[in-house]
Each structure stands twice: as structure tokens, then as C-alpha cells.
Amino acid sequence: KAGVTQTPRYLIKTRGQQVTLSCSPISGHRSVSWYQQTPGQGLQFLFEYFSETQRNKGNFPGRFSGRQFSNSRSEMNVSTLELGDSALYLCASSSTFDTQYFGPGTRLTVL
Amino acid sequence: ELKVEQNPLFLSMQEGKNYTIYCNYSTTSDRLYWYRQDPGKSLESLFVLLSNGAVKQEGRLMASLDTKARLSTLHITAAVHDLSATYFCAVDRDQGAQKLVFGQGTRLTINP
Numbered sequence: 128k129a130g131v132t133q134t135p136r137y138l139i140k141t142r143g144q145q146v147t148l149s150c151s152p153i154s155g156h157r158s159v160s161w162y163q164q165t166p167g168q169g170l171q172f173l174f175e176y177f178s179e180t181q182r183n184k185g186n187f188p189g190r191f192s193g194r195q196f197s198n199s200r201s202e203m204n205v206s207t208l209e210l211g212d213s214a215l216y217l218c219a220s221s222s223t224f225d226t227q228y229f230g231p232g233t234r235l236t237v238l
Numbered sequence: 239e240l241k242v243e244q245n246p247l248f249l250s251m252q253e254g255k256n257y258t259i260y261c262n263y264s265t266t267s268d269r270l271y272w273y274r275q276d277p278g279k280s281l282e283s284l285f286v287l288l289s290n291g292a293v294k295q296e297g298r299l300m301a302s303l304d305t306k307a308r309l310s311t312l313h314i315t316a317a318v319h320d321l322s323a324t325y326f327c328a329v330d331r332d333q334g335a336q337k338l339v340f341g342q343g344t345r346l347t348i349n350p
Contacts, residue, residue, distance in 0.1 A: 160337065170326065170340040183337045217280060226271065227338065229281040 129154065131220050131230030139236045145206040148233045152199050152220030159201040160227060161193060164215040176201055205235075213237045240265050240331050244341035251348055254316050259344045261310040261327035270310045271328045271338065272301050281326065317348045
């Protein structure tokens, strides 16, 4: 089975811009979760989608949003980028109540 | 609020030695995960521990879970250089809700 894929792998943006990241889960997985990884805060949960519905949300401002499509692919959007949004954004997919498998990540740099 | 703490955060060891990484968590959970991350790479799933007393082994790595003590350990036996990486433990914040809370990670360096 193909693994979780994320596009793009690298992004450079400037403050105030917005960005959309994409995640394709493992075939058959309906749950997609997003995490932010930074050297200072470590790995933090952003949100989780299942069957096109956001089931869980972490402690992030409303600038961070996401959605899931009927084919389970997911996107996350960050509006009005800040320097502190520079991070590795990881997407993970899973079957219900199963191990989460992570994609390669999108490294976002905000200048 | 669920907190997950690992120790040590940094570990440098010689090939052939044994060592243990500890993972403590603050609230009840019956589902604990261990992941490995190589520099610049994503997270690779190592183990999922689903019940008290669970023990899993893969090669030189063995993980165990004590839910009463809220403690998991990752034991490395006869370390080899290829095991150098950062190891994370993670706990489901709400049983099976797919929202993991991660520890800080243990950066393991194994020297020849």
C-alpha cells in the first residue's frame, strides 16, 4: 500500500500570506490528523477529520483551519501567516482506533 | 490536561550497551505509541501498546506499558549505530480519538 503523501514538501511564504497544505491518506483510511512540529513546542495536535467532519481540534487560533473531502484527502489552511508558524506540518492517517501513520511532512518557512 | 514526559531528553551511548527511555503520562490511558524520527524525516511507527502489562519487541527494541504507574519504557539492547534517532512516546488524549499528545522526544546517539 502506498503511504501517506503530503504536498508540497517545502514552502516559503512571507508574513501575512496564506498557505494551503494537502494530505492524501493511506487507501482505506478515513481519519486524517494534522500536527505541527517546532523545536520549541515539539509535536502539537492541530485537528482531526473523519468522514469529512472535524471531530477534534487542538489549541490553535482560528487562522488554522482544515477540511476533508469525500475521498478522505485533507487540506489545511493557515491564513495571515506569522513568523511563529514556521514549522514542519505532519499529516497522519489511520483506520478507526488504530495506529496513526505519518506522511513525510511539509516544511513551511515564513519570512 | 494530559501531559507526557520523557526522560532522558538526550542520550549518548556506546554500541553494544543497553539503556532504557522512560515515558510518564499524567492521566489514565490504555493506548500508548512509540515513534522514531530520523533527522529531517517523518515519524515511523514502532509500537502500539494497548493494555496494562503489554510488552512488544522488535529487534533490539522492547516496549512495555504499566497503566497503573502511567509509565512506558523503551528498552534498547546491545545498541547499534543504526538506532541513532529521536524517539517519541505519545498517548491518545481521549481513548481512540486520534489526537495524540507527544512527549518531548529523546535524542539518542549511538557511538561506535
